[in-house]
Amino acid sequence: MPASPQHIQQQLEALQHRYLKRLQQDWPEITAMASQLLDTNAQNWQDIVKGLKFRFHTLAGSAGTFGMPELGQQAKALEMELDAWLDLKQGPDIERKQHFLNMVQELSNYSISEPQTTPTPLFQSLDDEFTRKAQILVFSKDGELGKQLTKAMDPFGHQVVSCQQLEELQKTVAVQKPDILVLDMPHNRLPDALKKVLSQLLADEQQPTVLFTVGEKESFTHYLAAVRLGAVGYFMKPVDAAAIELRIQRLLAQRQQPRFRILIVDDDVMLAEHYRLIIEQAGMEAKVVNDPTKMLIGLQGFQPDVILLDVNMPDCTGPELAQIIRFKDEWLGVPIVYLSSETDSQRQLDALVKAGDDFISKPITDQALAVTVFARAQRARQLAEMMTRDSLTGLLQHATVKERLGDEIAKAKRSKQELIVVMLDLDHFKRVNDQYGHLVGDQVISSLANLLQQKLRKTDVIGRYGGEEFLLALPDCSLKKAKTILDGIRESFQAIPFSAQDKPFQCTFSAGLARVDTSQSADENIDRADQALYQAKHNGRNRVELA
Numbered sequence: 228m229p230a231s232p233q234h235i236q237q238q239l240e241a242l243q244h245r246y247l248k249r250l251q252q253d254w255p256e257i258t259a260m261a262s263q264l265l266d267t268n269a270q271n272w273q274d275i276v277k278g279l280k281f282r283f284h285t286l287a288g289s290a291g292t293f294g295m296p297e298l299g300q301q302a303k304a305l306e307m308e309l310d311a312w313l314d315l316k317q318g319p320d321i322e323r324k325q326h327f328l329n330m331v332q333e334l335s336n337y338s339i340s341e342p343q344t345t346p347t348p349l350f351q352s353l354d355d356e357f358t359r360k361a362q363i364l365v366f367s368k369d370g371e372l373g374k375q376l377t378k379a380m381d382p383f384g385h386q387v388v389s390c391q392q393l394e395e396l397q398k399t400v401a402v403q404k405p406d407i408l409v410l411d412m413p414h415n416r417l418p419d420a421l422k423k424v425l426s427q428l429l430a431d432e433q434q435p436t437v438l439f440t441v442g443e444k445e446s447f448t449h450y451l452a453a454v455r456l457g458a459v460g461y462f463m464k465p466v467d468a469a470a471i472e473l474r475i476q477r478l479l480a481q482r483q484q485p486r487f488r489i490l491i492v493d494d495d496v497m498l499a500e501h502y503r504l505i506i507e508q509a510g511m512e513a514k515v516v517n518d519p520t521k522m523l524i525g526l527q528g529f530q531p532d533v534i535l536l537d538v539n540m541p542d543c544t545g546p547e548l549a550q551i552i553r554f555k556d557e558w559l560g561v562p563i564v565y566l567s568s569e570t571d572s573q574r575q576l577d578a579l580v581k582a583g584d585d586f587i588s589k590p591i592t593d594q595a596l597a598v599t600v601f602a603r604a605q606r607a608r609q610l611a612e613m614m615t616r617d618s619l620t621g622l623l624q625h626a627t628v629k630e631r632l633g634d635e636i637a638k639a640k641r642s643k644q645e646l647i648v649v650m651l652d653l654d655h656f657k658r659v660n661d662q663y664g665h666l667v668g669d670q671v672i673s674s675l676a677n678l679l680q681q682k683l684r685k686t687d688v689i690g691r692y693g694g695e696e697f698l699l700a701l702p703d704c705s706l707k708k709a710k711t712i713l714d715g716i717r718e719s720f721q722a723i724p725f726s727a728q729d730k731p732f733q734c735t736f737s738a739g740l741a742r743v744d745t746s747q748s749a750d751e752n753i754d755r756a757d758q759a760l761y762q763a764k765h766n767g768r769n770r771v772e773l774a
């Protein structure tokens with residue numbers, strides 16, 4: 228369970244307090260090191276300069292994060308000054324050293340500026356076990372849209388409430404906030420009272436309502452008006468209910484994916500902890516590794532979507548670590564984002580060329596860090612999904628679903644739990660294509676995919692095995708229970724009102740079920756389910772048969 232925002236806020240404040248204490252303890256040592264430089268007999272002045280440079284480098288990267296951006300900037304200036312000294316053969320002259328010491332002493336009067344505003348969650352993950360059903364509110368002056376959507380959404384388990392008057396809408400949303408509002412916009416001008424209801428619903432921080440608009444014309448002006456209201460979809464009348472349902476499924480799937488996982492590798496314990504809290508605050512999951520040599524263990528168990536890597540660490544640099552990560556094929560696709568107070572652009576570029584995808588310069592505001600990491604993780608997930616998911620249905624592709632069935636068989640063997648494999652095929656699908664065209668056929672396929680995702684558990688494996696053929700694996704399920712579930716889905720599917728060229732039609736499917744024999748391969752188990760499917764077709768279709 229993610230920690231509450233209040234708890235995270237308290238932890239951030241406690242961390243800032245600890246940072247200040249550490250700074251107060253460190254400061255006399257830093258000043259003493261700077262004073263040693265004044266000793267003209269010091270043989271080891273270069274070592275002192277290097278030690279001081281490391282201190283100011285760390286300070287430059289962390290002070291801003293803990294509410295002292297000016298201290299961070301000045302520490303950066305001192306670090307650069309020390310860097311320049313290392314190029315001098317004899318070291319700097321006494322005036323330059325004295326000036327440096329004065330600056331260090333002045334810095335000890337640092338003050339804390341306003342605390343940063345902590346980022347609000349960018350991502351709300353729903354932790355419920357089952358696929359969620361949506362509460363849909365339809366607002367339309369004519370009651371037909373409400374009726375049509377009620378009928379079309381019912382098989383998917385979504386609840387539709389329809390309102391025709393503004394007062395009715397106001398009362399309904401006061402009792403229950405809808406997940407989705409479908410707004411019929413007969414023209415672009417909306418009454419202010421309606422706009423007010425919309426802005427309240429859409430601005431909700433916890434779970435904003437998603438707005439779909441319905442209009443009579445497709446034009447840039449209509450799209451723009453919809454976007455300005457905050458809509459994420461515009462559907463033309465007569466409404467294609469399957470298209471709306473597909474959008475709803477995508478939205479729900481997006482909200483139900485597990486939180487993004489971010490691995491933070493940074494030897495600065497406090498800074499890493501601060502990043503972890505900020506990332507968690509933004510709704511992601513974060514794990515910290517302070518010792519770079521332990522990073523591979525961190526990777527294995529955590530499976531991150533993004534790796535946030537400090538550049539300067541004592542035992543191993545960020546770019547070195549990034550190259551080690553890239554040795555393994557399985558980590559080739561994970562974005563690596565360097566976090567560093569490095570301002571030398573050539574060194575930044577070198578780090579990127581070796582391995583790595585992006586560079587974040589410290590100090591970075593908490594909001595910017597959260598957004599950058601979130602955007603990277605989102606893109607990485609999308610790409611990973613694209614590689615394994617079928618583009619029409621969003622289900623697992625043939626090879627992946629077979630692989631997952633193999634994993635489930637191995638799990639069932641260990642746990643001794645029952646596992647059911649299902650082959651499912653649309654009935655007389657050739658006729659649908661021939662009568663209504665391939666595009667309508669595609670809509671039928673994606674509706675069935677949506678229904679399967681809707682009705683099955685999160686732990687069930689669902690894949691598109693072939694064109695109009697699906698493969699399912701239902702772990703921890705008896706054959707009898709699986710038959711009841713599949714019969715329920717079959718009945719819901721045949722109730723979906725499809726329409727093409729203004730002609731309504733219905734579709735059915737047949738399914739074959741087999742209890743998995745864990746001594747057999749995935750292919751052998753699929754074969755038995757396939758034989759049961761053949762029986763279902765042979766016995767008249769629109770039925771479920773057991774192997």
Ligand SMILES: Nc1nc2c(ncn2[C@@H]2O[C@H](COP(=O)(O)OP(=O)(O)OP(=O)(O)O)[C@@H](O)[C@H]2O)c(=O)[nH]1
Nearest residue numbers: 652653654655656657658660665666668669694695
């Ligand atoms: N629209 C669409 N059609 C597809 C897709 N993949 C396969 N098909 C079609 O699905 C149909 C399958 O036809 P058949 O294997 O003869 O079976 P059927 O007509 O469903 O008959 P039964 O399975 O015996 O009930 C073919 O017409 C394929 O072109 C797809 O991605 N989209």
